[in-house]
Amino acid sequence: MISRYRFQAGTVGPWRIDRISAVRGAGLPAAARLAILPEPDSPPDGGAWALHGVISNLRYATGDEVAGLRAVQPGLGRAEARAAALIPIRKTQAWWDLPQDARRAIFEETSHHTRTGMEYLPQVARRLLHSRDLGEPFDFLTWFEFHPAHEAEFDALLVRMRATAEWDYVEGEVDIRLRLD
Numbered sequence: 271m272i273s274r275y276r277f278q279a280g281t282v283g284p285w286r287i288d289r290i291s292a293v294r295g296a297g298l299p300a301a302a303r304l305a306i307l308p309e310p311d312s313p314p315d316g317g318a319w320a321l322h323g324v325i326s327n328l329r330y331a332t333g334d335e336v337a338g339l340r341a342v343q344p345g346l347g348r349a350e351a352r353a354a355a356l357i358p359i360r361k362t363q364a365w366w367d368l369p370q371d372a373r374r375a376i377f378e379e380t381s382h383h384t385r386t387g388m389e390y391l392p393q394v395a396r397r398l399l400h401s402r403d404l405g406e407p408f409d410f411l412t413w414f415e416f417h418p419a420h421e422a423e424f425d426a427l428l429v430r431m432r433a434t435a436e437w438d439y440v441e442g443e444v445d446i447r448l449r450l451d
């Protein structure tokens with residue numbers, strides 16, 4: 271199974287890039303389209319920029335949380351989900367220096383990441399890719415798909431997430447919004 275993907279911005283791809291906003295730290299150059307390509311099968315196309323990530327194992331979710339997520343989370347590629355967000359995120363060295371149990375406690379017991387996020391399911395489909403161990407500029411690539419009518423709710427989720435203790439450890443975040451056209 272291919273688990274490494276390239277998010278290639280440039281002039282081709284099914285997704286039209288509507289806006290790229292730097293939330294924390296540097297942004298990314300403007301581009302017209304985005305393609306999500308499995309690697310290593312896809313040759314470089316010299317587009318505006320590319321970010322890489324792998325689908326990895328879970329780090330923090332408990333058995334109960336995983337069961338709860340599986341019961342409600344939709345898959346990617348629903349016909350009605352013609353809006354998407356790609357949000358690359360980099361956390362601080364202070365985060366990575368914490369032991370696993372302390373990171374889990376900030377992530378869930380203090381910040382309620384999963385509990386809050388579940389309120390927005392099944393409207394939002396999501397995928398988390400890990401990039402840190404690839405030496406990429408971001409630690410994570412987060413990808414979300416939803417009906418365009420649910421974009422305001424998704425924005426409200428972002429406001430709540432960015433106000434949490436977890437986000438005190440976010441030093442790089444870019445919010446990229448896309449549409450299928």
Ligand code: HEM
Nearest residue numbers: 327328329330331357359384387388390394396398410412
């Ligand atoms: C839509 C509802 C959401 C749900 C249900 C959700 C759920 C989760 C879960 C369960 C994990 C833990 C995975 C693991 O155990 O390793 C996770 C990780 C993560 N999520 Fe979310 N999430 C949601 C929305 C978001 C949003 C909007 C963002 C970004 C703006 C985001 C960014 C992240 C990041 C960066 C991680 C990795 C954290 C780390 O490993 O330090 N999530 N999410």
